[in-house]
Amino acid sequence: MTELNQQNLSRLPASVERPRYDRSKVKVGIVHFGVGGFHRAHQAMYLDRLMDMGEALDFGICGVGVMPADMRMRDALKKQDCLYTMVVKHPDGHYDARVIGSIVDYLYAPDDPEAVIELMAAPTTRIVSLTVTEGGYNFHHVTGEFQLETPDIAHDLQAGATPKTFFGLIVEAVARRRARGIAPFTILSCDNIQSNGDVAKAMFTAFAKAKDADLGAFVEKEVAFPNDMVDRITPVTAKTDIEELFKRFDVEDAWPVVCEPFTQWVVEDHFPLGRPAYEKAGAQMVADVVPYELMKLRLLNASHQALTYFGYLAGYRYAHEVADDPLFAEFLMNYMTLEGTPTLRPVPGVDLADYRKTLIERFANPEVRDTLARLCAESSDRIPKWLLPVVRENLASGGEVRRSAAVVASWARYAEGKDEKGEPIEVVDRLKDELMGIAQNNRKNPTAFIENREVFGDLIDDPRFVEPYKEALASLYEVGAKETVRRFL
Numbered sequence: 016m017t018e019l020n021q022q023n024l025s026r027l028p029a030s031v032e033r034p035r036y037d038r039s040k041v042k043v044g045i046v047h048f049g050v051g052g053f054h055r056a057h058q059a060m061y062l063d064r065l066m067d068m069g070e071a072l073d074f075g076i077c078g079v080g081v082m083p084a085d086m087r088m089r090d091a092l093k094k095q096d097c098l099y100t101m102v103v104k105h106p107d108g109h110y111d112a113r114v115i116g117s118i119v120d121y122l123y124a125p126d127d128p129e130a131v132i133e134l135m136a137a138p139t140t141r142i143v144s145l146t147v148t149e150g151g152y153n154f155h156h157v158t159g160e161f162q163l164e165t166p167d168i169a170h171d172l173q174a175g176a177t178p179k180t181f182f183g184l185i186v187e188a189v190a191r192r193r194a195r196g197i198a199p200f201t202i203l204s205c206d207n208i209q210s211n212g213d214v215a216k217a218m219f220t221a222f223a224k225a226k227d228a229d230l231g232a233f234v235e236k237e238v239a240f241p242n243d244m245v246d247r248i249t250p251v252t253a254k255t256d257i258e259e260l261f262k263r264f265d266v267e268d269a270w271p272v273v274c275e276p277f278t279q280w281v282v283e284d285h286f287p288l289g290r291p292a293y294e295k296a297g298a299q300m301v302a303d304v305v306p307y308e309l310m311k312l313r314l315l316n317a318s319h320q321a322l323t324y325f326g327y328l329a330g331y332r333y334a335h336e337v338a339d340d341p342l343f344a345e346f347l348m349n350y351m352t353l354e355g356t357p358t359l360r361p362v363p364g365v366d367l368a369d370y371r372k373t374l375i376e377r378f379a380n381p382e383v384r385d386t387l388a389r390l391c392a393e394s395s396d397r398i399p400k401w402l403l404p405v406v407r408e409n410l411a412s413g414g415e416v417r418r419s420a421a422v423v424a425s426w427a428r429y430a431e432g433k434d435e436k437g438e439p440i441e442v443v444d445r446l447k448d449e450l451m452g453i454a455q456n457n458r459k460n461p462t463a464f465i466e467n468r469e470v471f472g473d474l475i476d477d478p479r480f481v482e483p484y485k486e487a488l489a490s491l492y493e494v495g496a497k498e499t500v501r502r503f504l
Contacts, residue, residue, distance in 0.1 A: 056274040089121050145203065185219065202240050212283065313358055315374055321346070326496075392443040
């Protein structure tokens with residue numbers, strides 16, 4: 016058994032790839048908030064590829080955590096000199112293992128907020144990137160407005176407050192750079208939100224304006240917020256993944272990351288202070304990301320929601336089990352073809368029919384073992400950003416919404432907190448108590464769930480959505496999830 020750290024790199028088995036570059040020469044140029052599985056299997060991996068080519072050694076990553084749960088990542092990475100193993104799981108059962116070395120430091124902001132701010136204020140930091148989840152941007156689902164009353168935001172807006180949020184930390188760093196005559200870094204959102212750069216710009220500008228009007232105007236005018244589209248299925252690392260890494264590769268890693276073989280990164284090329292040559296590592300640098308991100312959000316992400324609640328209610332627990340069921344696979348394909356795809360723009364270089372087929376194949380990868388529980392989590396942040404825009408665009412154009420309405424109904428049924436066998440469901444959502452409370456009224460008031468205008472806006476007023484929603488919900492009670500899917504093919 017080889018414990019993973021810098022000293023032991025040369026002792027790893029030959030079957031494990033490792034950095035070929037001298038990590039002592041890597042300097043921090045990127046500060047990243049939200050070091051989870053996805054960042055480690057995606058952005059950090061692209062940089063690691065570049066560094067293996069002898070490039071981007073001045074763009075090393077310093078990870079930053081702000082939430083109590085981030086202490087675990089801090090401890091795992093610090094113990095291993097910020098090294099970790101990325102395990103790529105192929106459908107045929109073959110695994111590839113590579114140690115990633117592009118993260119060279121990690122700071123837990125509550126330990127020393129000043130150190131985090133000063134690192135970002137340093138001229139050497141040229142990019143501040145984010146994977147803080149869809150819900151991290153603190154905007155209202157319906158109005159899109161930044162929510163100033165959120166407790167930690169309200170705290171950070173007080174004069175002289177030590178920042179608690181990534182908004183407070185980053186805006187303070189921008190302010191210090193401005194005062195010192197240092198050009199602002201680029202802020203790169205890597206979350207699954209349509210026009211994520213534009214959304215990040217609006218939210219950071221709103222926060223900065225609430226802090227100081229002149230600073231807000233500076234952020235709005237001078238800070239670059241490129242859009243990008245990110246794609247790689249990366250399930251939560253399970254205990255069995257740690258055990259399997261040791262069994263197959265004889266590596267002891269406190270927190271490896273596991274992922275599928277597929278990866279895609281499409282980035283708007285707007286980095287005033289420079290950037291790594293991401294395109295040499297396989298990323299696509301483009302002028303307009305929107306066609307790619309709509310494709311991904313409305314086909315891949317929305318399709319995950321289309322399979323996850325129905326699948327869970329039907330008794331499945333993993334995404335590949337649902338995708339392997341011909342009934343569910345046909346339902347997914349019909350949603351993508353008849354409802355998701357009509358809302359897309361032409362995507363340069365992409366055959367959408369082939370993309371849809373590839374998605375089903377990716378979902379069906381049995382080695383990834385992506386849990387439905389993970390895909391069901393934080394639905395109040397995901398459904399409004401991924402699926403409801405499809406509904407609204409199709410309603411506006413006279414298109415189909417029948418399957419989308421059924422998916423929303425499956426979420427409403429799931430939010431009741433019990434599956435079809437009466438077993439409890441652990442609902443994970445920031446609005447859990449509110450949504451579960453509403454869902455208890457589903458049977459006596461079939462539209463109770465979608466009457467929540469804070470989540471669904473005015474969709475309750477359109478019978479073209481309401482009627483198939485009610486039909487699907489009634490069917491879920493009458494014949495269950497699987498037969499309801501059959502009815503909505």
